[in-house]
Amino acid sequence: MPADFDTIVNLAKKRGFVFQSSEIYGGLRSAYDYGPLGVELLRNVKEQWWHAMVRIRGDVVGLDSAVIQAPQVWEASGHLGSFSDPLVECRNCHNRFREDKLESLDQCPSCGRRDTFTEAREFQLMFRTNMGPVESDENTVYLRPETAQGIFLNFDNVRRTSRLKLPFGIAQIGKAFRNEITPEKFVFRTREFDQMEMEFFCRPEDAERWHNYWLEQRMNWYHDLGIDPDRIRLRRHEQDELAHYAERTDDVEYLFPWGWDELEGIANRADFDLRQHAEHSGKDIRYFDQEANERFFPHVIEPAAGATRTTFALLIDAYEEEDVRGDTRVVLKLDKRLAPIKVAVLPLSKKPELLEVSDRIADELRPHRAVEHDITQSIGRRYRRQDEIGTPLCVTVDFETLDDRAVTVRDRDTMAQERVTIEGLGPYLTDKLG
Ligand code: GAP
DSSP states (O other), X not given: OOOOHHHHHHHHHHTXXXXXXXXGGTOOTTXXXXXXXXXXXXXXXXXXXXXIIIITOSSEEEEOOOSBOXXXXXXXXXXXXXXXXXXXXXXXXXXXXXXGGOSOSSBOTTTOOXXXXXXXXXXXXXXXXXXXXXXXXXXXXXXXXXXXXHHHHTHHHHHHHHTOXXXXXXXXXXXXXXXXXXXXXXXXXXXXXXXXXXXXXXXXXXXXXXXXXXXXXXXXXXXXXXXXXXXXXXXXXXXXXXXXXXXXXXXXXXXXXXXXXXXXXXXXXXXXXXXXXXXXXXXXXXXXXXXXXXXXXXXXXXXXXXXXXXXXHHHHHHEEEEEETTEEEEEEOOOTTTOSOSEEEEESSOOHHHHHHXXXXXXXXXXXXXXXXXXXXXXXXXXXXXXXXXXXXXXXXXXXXXXXXXXXXXXTTTOOEEEEEHHHHHHHHHHHHO
8 A cells, every 4th residue: 555645755754765955944845855865766766767768779869958048949949938827816815826726716725715816827937047147138048847948959969960760769867947836745846856858759640659659668667667557547638738839648647645646748749849949040950851852840759757756656656564463564665676775784783793794795785786784773673674765685694694604685575584695695686686
């Protein structure tokens, strides 16, 4: 059974996955810092995405474009004109809300007063700043609200230098910023977040086929990482939900503690972006098909996922409570590729002769995988802590180790224990963890 909201937020804070940003100053709402375990988990999520979307494919290459781009980019992409949410304010308590997220337009959810909302006005979601020392309209630049535009801007550069032919994709992982009216639900909706986006360029007539292909690929990715198949689904957007650039969009939704909500959007952006950038820049960035001797704008299928949001969903999904001889064992059943720590090395006691061996084992394992050497508290408590942070294997050094040069390896999920020689530990772990 996955975690409820408060349980997972408390665990994330208590174990050092996620901290409130600027906590010592009272916290900055909607911004979070990833602690020692959180940063490992987040990196592993991104690594798995990159592996599946770029590394193992011959038709997708990577990119890392700038956060700040020419302001004309946002004019052309339509973000300056239409990237906004409808904002209403309560005249009584002055709290502000996204009109489309309110349950009732008659009553303020903060102060409870009725008929106090102002007319909705469109609120621009892009963060604005100035480039250079002078603050003026000419120097206004924006923090990118999606990583995607950097890909469109570099479409021709990448095509030319990588010599790829249609269909091909360009992938990017990076920060995006949105001045959300209502940041909410811990790291689910924040004003600064990580996206994992890929633009797959194809011939217009093939777009629908590739769209369906990517729906399947992306669902397979989540399933392969162990997400409960009953808690993840695809939902096609209604016509009136579509973003200004999209012909068709399907959301990958996860059953969060508050209900089904978006994890990833898979959109057919047609040729909207390339055409707009060609028009606004005056550069011919059409694709030239030598065989057919024709020049055209490719269409684009875009699987766009949130790395921070996916990490949150994976944490929720992995959480389990088990009854072990009348005691509750909390265990994060994270896929071993995602687990922040792969192996915990635990000496049974702090006796120097045990510490010397456990220290050496931990040092020898460290170049190969994320290892924690934990020497404090009783062994039972240390096992529980490792279960709670999702460590797949614990290696215990006990007094017998000094005689038989072997250690006990405990499996997180089954709690089964196996005796393994120190010499054979490396290959044993490779066999279990890859
Ligand atoms: N380029 C298309 C695009 O940006 P989107 O549906 O607005 O599409 C893609 O964003 C993904 O980015 C979302 O499915 C979500 O996982 C993540 N995301 C969007 N806004 C977010 C926010 N405020 N906080 C955290 N993640 C967010």
